[in-house]
Amino acid sequence: TPFLLYTSANSPAGNLQELQKLGRSRAEPLTYMPIDLGSANHLAAETLFRRLGVRGTPVTYRNISQAVLDIAEGRVDLG
Numbered sequence: 001t002p003f004l005l006y007t008s009a010n011s012p013a014g015n016l017q018e019l020q021k022l023g024r025s026r027a028e029p030l031t032y033m034p035i036d037l038g039s040a041n042h043l044a045a046e047t048l049f050r051r052l053g054v055r056g057t058p059v060t061y062r063n064i065s066q067a068v069l070d071i072a073e074g075r076v077d078l079g
Helices: 016-025 040-052 064-072
Strands: 030-032 056-058
Touching: 016 030, 016 040, 040 056
Parallel strands: 030 056
Antiparallel strands: none
16 A cells, blocks of 8 residues: 655655654654554554654544644644
8 A cells, every 4th residue: 555755845854864864853753643543554654763763753633634734834744
């Protein structure tokens, strides 16, 4: 199953190398929006973070439109 990784247009992470650099430079973990905890998207994100050597914290939403808005406005790092 293909997965899509996206950030806000203002994010300094435009590719995986930049995402790794951003994640390693911050004291706090990257925040991301999984579709649902325990879902394939959640597990894929955690696998990616482990491979990049960065920490991530899931932020869950009831409303997908609010999640997309928060990512677009930079309140959450990744979707």
